[in-house]
Amino acid sequence: MNRNEFLDKLEKNLRGLPKADIEDTLFDYSEHFTIGFSKGRSEEEIAKSLGDPITLAKQIKATNFIQSAQDKSSVRNITKAGIACIGLGVVNIIFIVPLIALVLAVVGVLIASGVVVVASLIALIASAFSQDLYSSLHMMGNRSVNIFLSLGTLCFGILLSIATCWILDLFYKYILKYLKWNLKAIIGKESV
Amino acid sequence: MNIQFKKGVIELCVLSILQRKECYGYELVDRISQKIIISEGTIYPLLRRLKKEGCVTTYLKESTEGPPRKYYKLTEEGIKMKDDLIKEWKLFTSNVNSLLGGDSNE
Numbered sequence: 001m002n003r004n005e006f007l008d009k010l011e012k013n014l015r016g017l018p019k020a021d022i023e024d025t026l027f028d029y030s031e032h033f034t035i036g037f038s039k040g041r042s043e044e045e046i047a048k049s050l051g052d053p054i055t056l057a058k059q060i061k062a063t064n065f066i067q068s069a070q071d072k073s074s075v076r077n078i079t080k081a082g083i084a085c086i087g088l089g090v091v092n093i094i095f096i097v098p099l100i101a102l103v104l105a106v107v108g109v110l111i112a113s114g115v116v117v118v119a120s121l122i123a124l125i126a127s128a129f130s131q132d133l134y135s136s137l138h139m140m141g142n143r144s145v146n147i148f149l150s151l152g153t154l155c156f157g158i159l160l161s162i163a164t165c166w167i168l169d170l171f172y173k174y175i176l177k178y179l180k181w182n183l184k185a186i187i188g189k190e191s192v
Numbered sequence: 193m194n195i196q197f198k199k200g201v202i203e204l205c206v207l208s209i210l211q212r213k214e215c216y217g218y219e220l221v222d223r224i225s226q227k228i229i230i231s232e233g234t235i236y237p238l239l240r241r242l243k244k245e246g247c248v249t250t251y252l253k254e255s256t257e258g259p260p261r262k263y264y265k266l267t268e269e270g271i272k273m274k275d276d277l278i279k280e281w282k283l284f285t286s287n288v289n290s291l292l293g294g295d296s297n298e
């Protein structure tokens with residue numbers, strides 16, 4: 001492989017990264033070729049000693065995405081980081097499936113708690129404030145009891161949503177930690 | 193040399209070299225690969241990570257041999273990280289040595 005082939009492959013596989021990062025990276029490897037060449041080494045030899053540009057690009061992308069996921073917590077960022085690491089073979093696929101199932105389950109609970117909050121809010125308003133709503137909802141039983149019950153479920157719903165948000169936040173932190181730890185292990189391995 | 197040893201050590205080597213002398217990328221790769229066989233291309237992702245983590249900064253410096261070169265330099269944070277890693281390394285190697293029977297007081 002010569003210098004241009006190496007840099008081309010590298011650039012192609014870095015797509016998805018911010019432009020500044022791509023240019024920065026290409027600068028580094030270009031400089032490496034230039035200096036190596038000035039010391040009398042051939043482009044082929046330099047390219048060979050650098051290693052596979054596709055693997056290098058994957059490592060750089062994974063590192064970059066993990067950093068982004070750390071800087072700004074978002075579903076998009078952690079997903080990009082996760083996908084980049086999977087592409088590197090850094091993540092055990094068997095680990096992923098139950099993890100995704102678990103995350104979806106927690107999200108499901110969060111949505112359900114949202115529904116509980118809304119429903120109990122409606123019931124509370126109906127029982128306490130609006131006779132019309134109360135009868136149109138065909139609510140039965142002692143109104144005070146209903147007020148009490150809907151207040152209870154409202155609090156429960158709110159607590160549940162807070163708890164699930166907290167759990168999801170924890171998941172995010174630990175997934176990120178796992179990705180970082182595995183990436184360090186892989187990059188360390190690739191350094192040899 | 194065993195792959196397992198090399199894994200954690202490359203970062204420590206980079207930080208230590210940079211503390212003693214600010215280097216440009218090729219120079220760093222050259223120094224390390226003289227002592228340890230590595231895939232040279234991975235030094236640059238490592239340097240990028242260290243820069244993102246705030247352990248190193250870069251600057252351009254004129255060179256008599258061609259275009260300006262990008263130099264790497266340790267930050268306060270980088271020095272601290274290096275010190276921590278060296279502590280771990282020394283502890284680790286002395287423990288291993290004593291297990292290997294290097295401790296003559298046994």
